[in-house]
Amino acid sequence: MAAMTKAGTTGPDVAMSQQRIAIERVTPCVEGGRFPAKDVVGAQVTVEADIFCDGHDVLRAAVVFRHHDVNTWQEAPMSHFDNDRWRGFLSLSRMGLHEFYILAWRDLYASWRHGLEKKKVANQTITSELLEGRDMVIEALQKHQKTAALVKTIGEASGDEALDRLLCSEETASAMASYADRANLSTSNHPGPGFPLLALRHKARFGSWYEMFPRSQSGDGQRHGTFDDVIGRLPAIQEMGFDVLYFPPIHPIGHTNRKGKNNSLKAEPGDVGSVYAIGDETGGHTAIHPELGTLDDFRRLVKVAERHGLEIALDFAIQCSLDHPWIKEHPQWFRWRPDGSIHYAENPPKRYEDIVNVEFYGKAFPDSWIALCDVVRFWIDQGVRIFRVDNPHTKPLPFWEWMLREIHDYRPDVFFLSEAFTRPKMMYRLAKVGFEQSYTYFIWRNTKEEITSYLQELAYGPPREFFGPNFFVNTPDINPFFLQNGGRPAFLIRLALAGLLCGSWGMYNGFELCEATPLPGREEYLDSEKYQLKAWDYDRPGHIKEEIAAINRIRLENKALWDHRGVVFYNIWDPNLLSFGRWSADRENMLLVFVNLDPHQGHGAHFEVPLWEWGLADHEAVAVEDLCEQHRFIWQGKVQYMWIEPAPLPYRIYRLTPRLDKGG
Amino acid sequence: MAAMTKAGTTGPDVAMSQQRIAIERVTPCVEGGRFPAKDVVGAQVTVEADIFCDGHDVLRAAVVFRHHDVNTWQEAPMSHFDNDRWRGFLSLSRMGLHEFYILAWRDLYASWRHGLEKKKVANQTITSELLEGRDMVIEALQKHQKTAALVKTIGEASGDEALDRLLCSEETASAMASYADRANLSTSNHPGPGFPLLALRHKARFGSWYEMFPRSQSGDGQRHGTFDDVIGRLPAIQEMGFDVLYFPPIHPIGHTNRKGKNNSLKAEPGDVGSVYAIGDETGGHTAIHPELGTLDDFRRLVKVAERHGLEIALDFAIQCSLDHPWIKEHPQWFRWRPDGSIHYAENPPKRYEDIVNVEFYGKAFPDSWIALCDVVRFWIDQGVRIFRVDNPHTKPLPFWEWMLREIHDYRPDVFFLSEAFTRPKMMYRLAKVGFEQSYTYFIWRNTKEEITSYLQELAYGPPREFFGPNFFVNTPDINPFFLQNGGRPAFLIRLALAGLLCGSWGMYNGFELCEATPLPGREEYLDSEKYQLKAWDYDRPGHIKEEIAAINRIRLENKALWDHRGVVFYNIWDPNLLSFGRWSADRENMLLVFVNLDPHQGHGAHFEVPLWEWGLADHEAVAVEDLCEQHRFIWQGKVQYMWIEPAPLPYRIYRLTPRLDKGG
Numbered sequence A, B: 001m002a003a004m005t006k007a008g009t010t011g012p013d014v015a016m017s018q019q020r021i022a023i024e025r026v027t028p029c030v031e032g033g034r035f036p037a038k039d040v041v042g043a044q045v046t047v048e049a050d051i052f053c054d055g056h057d058v059l060r061a062a063v064v065f066r067h068h069d070v071n072t073w074q075e076a077p078m079s080h081f082d083n084d085r086w087r088g089f090l091s092l093s094r095m096g097l098h099e100f101y102i103l104a105w106r107d108l109y110a111s112w113r114h115g116l117e118k119k120k121v122a123n124q125t126i127t128s129e130l131l132e133g134r135d136m137v138i139e140a141l142q143k144h145q146k147t148a149a150l151v152k153t154i155g156e157a158s159g160d161e162a163l164d165r166l167l168c169s170e171e172t173a174s175a176m177a178s179y180a181d182r183a184n185l186s187t188s189n190h191p192g193p194g195f196p197l198l199a200l201r202h203k204a205r206f207g208s209w210y211e212m213f214p215r216s217q218s219g220d221g222q223r224h225g226t227f228d229d230v231i232g233r234l235p236a237i238q239e240m241g242f243d244v245l246y247f248p249p250i251h252p253i254g255h256t257n258r259k260g261k262n263n264s265l266k267a268e269p270g271d272v273g274s275v276y277a278i279g280d281e282t283g284g285h286t287a288i289h290p291e292l293g294t295l296d297d298f299r300r301l302v303k304v305a306e307r308h309g310l311e312i313a314l315d316f317a318i319q320c321s322l323d324h325p326w327i328k329e330h331p332q333w334f335r336w337r338p339d340g341s342i343h344y345a346e347n348p349p350k351r352y353e354d355i356v357n358v359e360f361y362g363k364a365f366p367d368s369w370i371a372l373c374d375v376v377r378f379w380i381d382q383g384v385r386i387f388r389v390d391n392p393h394t395k396p397l398p399f400w401e402w403m404l405r406e407i408h409d410y411r412p413d414v415f416f417l418s419e420a421f422t423r424p425k426m427m428y429r430l431a432k433v434g435f436e437q438s439y440t441y442f443i444w445r446n447t448k449e450e451i452t453s454y455l456q457e458l459a460y461g462p463p464r465e466f467f468g469p470n471f472f473v474n475t476p477d478i479n480p481f482f483l484q485n486g487g488r489p490a491f492l493i494r495l496a497l498a499g500l501l502c503g504s505w506g507m508y509n510g511f512e513l514c515e516a517t518p519l520p521g522r523e524e525y526l527d528s529e530k531y532q533l534k535a536w537d538y539d540r541p542g543h544i545k546e547e548i549a550a551i552n553r554i555r556l557e558n559k560a561l562w563d564h565r566g567v568v569f570y571n572i573w574d575p576n577l578l579s580f581g582r583w584s585a586d587r588e589n590m591l592l593v594f595v596n597l598d599p600h601q602g603h604g605a606h607f608e609v610p611l612w613e614w615g616l617a618d619h620e621a622v623a624v625e626d627l628c629e630q631h632r633f634i635w636q637g638k639v640q641y642m643w644i645e646p647a648p649l650p651y652r653i654y655r656l657t658p659r660l661d662k663g664g
Helices: A014-018 A108-121 A127-141 A145-156 A160-167 A170-179 A227-239 A295-307 A325-329 A367-381 A397-410 A424-433 A448-460 A481-501 A545-557 B014-018 B108-121 B127-141 B145-156 B160-167 B170-179 B227-239 B295-307 B325-329 B367-381 B397-410 B424-433 B448-460 B481-501 B545-557
Strands: A022-027 A037-040 A044-052 A059-067 A074-082 A085-091 A096-106 A183-187 A195-200 A207-211 A244-247 A311-316 A319-321 A345-347 A350-352 A355-357 A386-390 A415-419 A470-472 A504-508 A567-569 A577-583 A590-596 A603-608 A621-626 A631-636 A639-644 A651-657 B022-027 B037-040 B044-052 B059-067 B074-082 B085-091 B096-106 B183-187 B195-200 B207-211 B244-247 B311-316 B319-321 B345-347 B350-352 B355-357 B386-390 B415-419 B470-472 B504-508 B567-569 B577-583 B590-596 B603-608 B621-626 B631-636 B639-644 B651-657
Touching: A014 A183, A014 B397, A022 A096, A022 A183, A022 B424, A044 A059, A044 A074, A044 A096, A044 B424, A059 A085, A085 A096, A108 A127, A108 A170, A127 A145, A127 A160, A127 A170, A145 A160, A145 A170, A207 A470, A227 A244, A227 A295, A227 A545, A244 A386, A295 A311, A311 A367, A345 A355, A367 A397, A397 A424, A397 B014, A415 A424, A424 B022, A424 B044, A448 A481, A448 A567, A448 A577, A470 A481, A481 A504, A481 A545, A481 A577, A481 A590, A481 A651, A577 A603, A590 A639, A639 A651, B014 B183, B022 B096, B022 B183, B044 B059, B044 B074, B044 B096, B059 B085, B085 B096, B108 B127, B108 B170, B127 B145, B127 B160, B127 B170, B145 B160, B145 B170, B207 B470, B227 B244, B227 B295, B244 B386, B295 B311, B311 B367, B345 B355, B367 B397, B397 B424, B415 B424, B448 B481, B448 B567, B448 B577, B470 B481, B481 B504, B481 B545, B481 B577, B481 B590, B481 B651, B577 B603, B590 B639, B639 B651
Parallel strands: A037 A195, A207 A244, A207 A504, A244 A311, A311 A386, A386 A415, A470 A504, B037 B195, B207 B244, B207 B504, B244 B311, B311 B386, B386 B415, B470 B504
Antiparallel strands: A022 A044, A044 A085, A059 A074, A059 A096, A074 A085, A096 A183, A096 A195, A319 A355, A345 A350, A567 A577, A577 A590, A590 A651, A603 A639, A621 A631, A621 A651, B022 B044, B044 B085, B059 B074, B059 B096, B074 B085, B096 B183, B096 B195, B319 B355, B345 B350, B567 B577, B577 B590, B590 B651, B603 B639, B621 B631, B621 B651
């Protein structure tokens, strides 16, 4: 087709010339399609794009998609909704990687009818238009067996009125929609592949995590806990409504340079060491600390936990104690000093003398990558499906991208939580390369402005497409000042914010007991379980176990709470009071939550009932169900008043429905 | 490298594993690199990216670029400036397409020194570190001839102090920067091509356009104007400071269904017809209307105009009168009706019976594309370098993308102005596919809020990278209500806004005479020159020719005005008053402009002198030069007061400099 005139112009490329319709700004899309967007199985994903073309013809568009291991594509129509923006929906019915792209074309038949109608309204002659329409329809349909009768009828028709009736009939319209060629068919991905979209299991976005150290579950600070002790704890954890039980590392712990209590450099006799100094002569990342039990005990624990509705999540921490078997077996996976000693971990001038880092490049590549991947496979084979990854931001991004893909190919129901309390771009990049869940900055977001702007970023900014926040209220590493200073109401405030703002939330044990004794002046716990055994009195007075159970129950019963993305902040005219709505994607389930962010005193203010969300006028009413107090009433009128004391409950949770006949 | 363990894990791809450093959000970038970003020759383009890596090592980055027809790449260093964002600069020294990409790597030597310094400060032993450093330096440098002596000296050194001095010397640092391998060298474009960047000629972004109909330049409404009449007008146009002279179509005009005065459907005898009904029996798009003169006359006009500092811009309007030669020569380029008559242009129920559209697909493809491209080439060969394109949004986008590339390959100094007063996404897409300049919505942006938000979008939104606005104050098609209703001050307001906010601005003749007689109730001119000859009295009282000349002189003398992107809006506390700063890219030239947007009455308000822009405290001073009144003074203190009457001048233009010794 490379025609040329005497002036020397080379003709256009045919394929390029056919891309007549512009398709831009496709969402969901992460880094131009370099990484998959994510949503959960069962979700109806909204796909949008700017779609437009020269001229005034009627356009059509569709989103085309498939699971990556299926050869057949499905097609869902898109429709224009505003200013050249189009929207369609695709349903994720299976876990794993999908791909999609967008098609757009000119609908010549619809354009012809559009012009015809306008001319009829203007009382213009349409004889010529009808003949043009006849030719177009016959040309489009005559290739198809099924429309032979219709083509014959149209071909034999005469007179404007008969032709008009036939050409504009339902039958012709339907036949044209099914059989006519799509004019100037253009694709969003010309040139290039489709957009990737990952369907996650539901629990990757909706789960309630409970974290504890198995070795501290004996109830006796002098006796090392066992997996059987953990089994004894399961009913209580289930009662609080948790469904993920997460353990810091359960592996053997090194002896050399072992850390003592409160992270002291020298261990005393009897000190158990840091669980993060992984490995001793008896085994490394695939071994179990002998005092916890055997691998059989662990597998039994996994099964019993499952009967209590609890999935076990393990810690994946890539570092070794100085006694880890890999150091002798694979010296090329570690750094050595000129004097022949091993190079322990450091962040100058800080030194971590009880651990060494694994190398990823040089002589370690690719064997250390493969070995680490095989560690994860090993635990998958023991029944584990959830991993929390320690400090992933200090290991190479390509390693994670590769390993997570390997694991997802192996078992698509496995998911990973990234423990990267680091700079925002790295935190987000880890989610892009494959982590389903991430710890977030939530733990340090306490004011109305901080919470609102952070949730806006997660729910409506670019992270919406790829980032799965898990709102932990505390961790063994972080004893937030807000909890240290706010007493029991502070714990309830953080509980409500975490559990009601995010699909995934978590706590480290002690939170339910309002434990916040710090290392003085630090955001850390005194006598941290990272370095010693501990005995907990799980029934000590002042606990908030009932409140936790209530929040987890409300979460389960209201699908609006299964995903952080349906949050909308509403007006309440006091900086200490937060009001937010939670909407399910189908808008059938709606909660309105109020939190007094001040743990020290009560506050009151007028607020808006978002009547407009249901198309109600400002004087109309909604039915309200108080999910904490279990009673029902009516809000009549948009502006109402609310007063909340920090105790007994610093929050209110209401389910709203516009159906008055159900309320009152 | 596809190693595998017993568990079945396949090893990672080596090339992918080496992309250890994340490089994201590269700018300038249009649609992920699908289209080129644009800037002018001579510009220093700022390239930015998010660049980060696991761990704490020192990173380096560089932007690598070349002109697309040169094989050698240039490299410019980038540096970190904020929150993992890096910045570098590349200089465009030649017109045409460039490409660039970003490299990032770990600097092992700098990381080593960084750790060493911290350990020294903490008084730790560094013997082992020095030996590691020695090994690293020797390994890096021993491959290179030029560093043989240095390697020998380092190899023979003994003792911490000597090694420390040698390894941390300027010489070693410099040798390592030059010769050491770049660890984990990562690229922004893995996989994929670099980012395209187009260098335009200066006038594509900075020009003052004057539009007129050559046939109306005889000074006698009864006599058809000629190119010689236009030549007679050149000194006056030059005196107003214009540098582009733009003509609507100058081709023969069809007879069939010719339009009469004021767009009437029937022409009277003697009516000259619409200039947009192109072509008659004597010729089409490459012919000249015989009453204007010959092709030789045209070429002579181009040359004389050049001597007056004026470049001729032609209209490229893709439609034909019913008498255009192509209709007989290439019937397959047009649509025909079943009765054998030609299908004239329509937008039902409106009909344009004096013109027919050219087809781009079907049997017309690719010949009509090539013929149209050859039309442009023809005029280029007559000396034309600037084209205004009529209604490009009604022709296929792939046609423009292809044709503009063909033309730019032929002559990179040719540029095109898109006349697409259409929906925003189409307007922007035309710029993306290759139009250097675009008409904008400026003509309908009159209030402070409208002007501010539109300029923010153009100067700081995505269009910043690809969109070249040309602020026309009126056109033969648009006689803005603001001018119809505001009198002489309204013309001065629009003059100042167009000329001082945008590098390219334009007017259609009559504007300098404050002509705004409308078709009643319409935003159109009465007795439009599109359909009839007209005689203008270019010296009639009330004209604003001196003011236009002053604005164009100030534009020439202040590089801050050569590009719309250096605009910053400052506080002035009155909604009728607009205050904006204009900064040159090197920040050496700064104007502060005030406009009273109300043509009917005076307004006054306090405003802020942006002392902070020079790091000055609120009580300090700047020297001020009034560029309209040619006097100088001092502003002492941040808050000042300003009153502006609509007459004689509704604007103030000040050049500010923090150098007090030059002012006062």
